[in-house]
Amino acid sequence: MARIEVPMPQMGESIAEGTVSKWLKQLGDVVERDEAILEISTDKVDAEIPAPASGTLVEIAVEEGATVEVGTVVAFIDPEGGAAAATAPAPGGAAAPAPEEAPASASSTSAPAPAAPPAEPGPDGEQSAEDRLRTRSTPVVRKIAEEHGVDIASVPGTGHMGRVTKQDILGFIEAGAPAAPAPVAAPAPAPPTAVADLWAAFYGEVQHPEYPVRQADTVEPMDKIRRLTAAHMVMAKRVAPHVHSFIEIDFSSVDRIRSANKARWAAQGARVSYTAFVAWAVSRVLRDFPTVNSAVSGNNVIYRGNVNLGMAVDLNPGLIVPVVHDADHLGLVGVGNKIIDVATRARDRKLMPNEIQGATFTITNPGVLGTLVGLPIIPKGTSAILGTGAIEKRVVVVTDDETGADVMAIRKRSLFSLAYDHRIVDGADSARFLSALKEMLESFPEDA
């Protein structure tokens, strides 16, 4: 039976040891992966330690109050949910406290004087220790006994020092002890370790493969933004199945509004870029397309209650994505000013933490440097990103309003690409979203 070790974790480069301050789970408890099972304290820090895997806590190796080095195994988890084994207390420590004796206070200084005698096997101690183990079986066993009205003392134990194991008690009940036993609820089976490990490796922290360096090369460490971006992009691309759709947008309507308001906006000191028009239109259209403003989370979909637009900003070198929160509550000029504000402060590295977080949809503008179109990566925790291509004058065929004839015209146009997470957004959803966006931008409301 594979048991998974729970080591004292490395909580920091210069942290060599930790004190177990409190067991949050007891022997025999079923624990979920990442559920906090104990608390440790070091210096000025209290930290919860999560279970590395789902299963049953089958051994507690370090008692409360004991200080151990990083890496020391403090507990074992049985992923198959087997019965708890007998505990071996930490060397030199007092007996592992039985669950019901867990000290109520987190204080680790006072010795538990009235507790059971030490487990050191000795001529005198052995008998009482044996009694203790016999009667104080694991919580799982005691629970089963309780449910079936069985006195544990009457069950022959085959475990350590005659302790009654789960098999013992189940066998005893099945052999026709009191009432006809209902099927005993076993702890939920955890997935086999190998599969769990694969998932952990797949979704775990990103490792970039290394390559040999050649003579003329130079090697530099990635700076922090680069490292975060690299890890983020790998994860984002790995998890979300990306699909891209394109649409071409005519900017005549937007241009008309820009020229009409140019003088007024200049007088107000407002700066309303093409990107502001796009962001404004996106924020309005998103309200009607909840899947495009969502996130797949486990087996759920989180439909975001806000429209927070991430605006990708080139730091040259590097990239940062400040967020315009609640963009759908801002007017066109408000969106324009906010974009300039966060972009400027992004370049000056003066953003507040919350101004780079919480995006529900992202806009990136590869067109600003002349690129025809981009295939962006969907930021983690969102379902779509819009890439806006260069706005260029093109010859297009339009229908003359008066004569009804097809004629060639020169129009400012741009290719937009939408990258979307196909787990939640389908091709038709994306097409409807892009069409609605096109409609909005090509007949842009005068009062935006």
Added chain:
Amino acid sequence: MRKLGLVPYSEGLELQARLVAERRDGGIPDTLLLLEHPHVITLGSSSDPAHVLADQSERDRLGVGLFEAGRGGDVTYHGPGQLVAYPILDLKPDRKDLHRYLRDLESVLIDVASSFGIQGRRSEGQTGVWTELGKLAAIGIRVSSGWITSHGVALNVSTDLDYFGTIVPCGIADREVTSLERELNRRVSMAEASDSLVDRFSEVFLHDILVA
């Protein structure tokens, strides 16, 4: 960032527990809470009860509460005039170092002191920020499952330092406590102190924030 004003200690604990859960689920971004507590003595996990000097009747007389805080560190005092900052941060994936986090919090506080022209410094083995006159700011944190932080720092702005007489601050008996006002010998508003703290906090932690 949220400025909460005067918050009873128990409400502060509840709010933090809720925000930690929300931060873990990704429901909220990294968040900085700024507040003051009414007079209260709090015990950290390594508290020696002997470091609470005021007994029950003395505490009742002064209107000072007593709480188990669920953070690291020893006994401390909070009260009006003390700026308390609780960063609810997700330290994953690249800030998973608790000592570094403590040192970063100290950096923030040293920068805040320096913005007032006060030279704050670390003291080896004694987390917190110190001046010639004594301890200016205390630190005690908790890291919940999933590397989510809570609790944080307490900076004495215009604290009535006499209240520290009810405890042995952080279990260090031979050192005084000080405040921005005591250092500067002038009035310092909470707004002034919190503006400085927010500025320095974002400077120190900005580059650690996830980019999309």
